[in-house]
Amino acid sequence: MVAAKLKEPIRIAIVEDDPPLRKMIVTLLQADPNYAVVAEFAEGKAAIAAIPHMALDIALVDIGLPDISGIDVIRKLKALCPECNVLVITTFGDLKTVTSALEAGADGYLLKGTALEELKRDIRALQDGGSPLSPMIARKLLNRLRSKAVDEKPDSGGETKLTRREHEILEMIAKGFSYVETSKICSISAATVHTHLKSIYRKLEVHSKTEAVYEARRRSLIH
Numbered sequence: 169m170v171a172a173k174l175k176e177p178i179r180i181a182i183v184e185d186d187p188p189l190r191k192m193i194v195t196l197l198q199a200d201p202n203y204a205v206v207a208e209f210a211e212g213k214a215a216i217a218a219i220p221h222m223a224l225d226i227a228l229v230d231i232g233l234p235d236i237s238g239i240d241v242i243r244k245l246k247a248l249c250p251e252c253n254v255l256v257i258t259t260f261g262d263l264k265t266v267t268s269a270l271e272a273g274a275d276g277y278l279l280k281g282t283a284l285e286e287l288k289r290d291i292r293a294l295q296d297g298g299s300p301l302s303p304m305i306a307r308k309l310l311n312r313l314r315s316k317a318v319d320e321k322p323d324s325g326g327e328t329k330l331t332r333r334e335h336e337i338l339e340m341i342a343k344g345f346s347y348v349e350t351s352k353i354c355s356i357s358a359a360t361v362h363t364h365l366k367s368i369y370r371k372l373e374v375h376s377k378t379e380a381v382y383e384a385r386r387r388s389l390i391h
Contacts, residue, residue, distance in 0.1 A: 177204040178295050181222060183215040183229045183241060184208075184257070189280070193228065196284045203288065210234070212241040220248040225295055229274075231258040231265060239265075239272050246273030251359065253294050257282075263308050270375035276300040297347025297358065299377050306378060313374075313382050330371065330389060337364050339390050342381045 180203060184190040190208055197203040206222055209215040212233045219227060227245055231238035242254050255276040256269050266277055276294050278287070279302040290300035301309070330338065333354070340350045351358040369375060372383045384390045 175202070177202050178291060179223065179225045180205050180291070181207040181209065181215065181219055181224050181227045183212060183227060183233065183238070185210045185230065185232075185234050192284060193287070196288065197291075200288065203291065212236040212238065215241055216244045216248070219245055219252065224249070224252045226253045226255055226291060228255050228257050228291075231256060231260045231269065239268050242269060242274050243272040250362075255291065255294055255300065257287075261302075261304055261308075263312060266305055266308065267312075267375060277305050278302050279304060297345075297349070297361075301376075301378065309376065309378060310382065313379055313386075330368065330384075334364050334368050334371075335389070337361060338368055338380065338384055341365070341377055342384070342390055 180197060182190055182193055182205060184193070187210075190210075194205050194208065197205050206224065207215075207218060209218070210233075213235050215227070215229075229238045229241055229245075233241065238256065238258065242256070245252060245254055250273075253275045254273060255278065256274045257278050257280060258265075259280050260266075261279050269277060276290065276299050278290060278300060282290070282302060293300050336354065337350055340353065345353070347358045347361050351361045354361070365377070365380070368380055368384075372380055372387075374380045374383050381390070
């Protein structure tokens with residue numbers, strides 16, 4: 169009998185200028201064969217120069233770096249290697265910084281202080297197509313959407329037009345399916361799912377899956 173093929177470990181780079189925290193994250197991940205830390209960076213510019221050549225799955229990025237903003241790092245990385253997921257891990261929890269990071273392309277946003285064991289779960293969720301958010305961040309984004317809904321008048325005539333495929337994908341995401349699951353059901357690649365979601369975000373004027381589902385339901389585009 170042929171042995172089952174082992175799952176490739178998730179390839180990760182860490183962009184964090186706090187040595188003790190960086191060491192703790194590396195130690196945690198390297199102790200698990202499902203994760204492989206392939207690079208560590210204390211500054212953003214070095215990360216931008218090296219990461220696009222590493223075939224990474226995920227980059228863990230702090231916002232407060234000593235040379236440039238982590239938001240600039242996110243924007244550059246997503247432009248140079250869009251297939252690499254970016255997970256923010258930072259102390260900055262203000263709404264302006266959060267929305268700026270999401271607009272730059274961050275795929276998840278965690279506040280420092282998250283239990284390290286939970287970090288492994290969040291990394292796996294991100295790899296599977298999720299968008300992990302610290303509870304405080306999720307609450308702020310929902311409050312922002314609710315305030316926006318109160319301030320704006322209802323859409324007249326349902327002007328937002330989603331294609332059949334976009335509607336199908338958004339319905340599946342709303343039901344909790346991951347990028348990978350959605351791609352398999354729709355017989356398209358995960359990258360194509362991501363492309364459709366970007367189009368959905370643009371049409372709905374949102375920056376995350378949580379916001380997209382909330383806004384689509386508010387506009388009665390999905391149930």
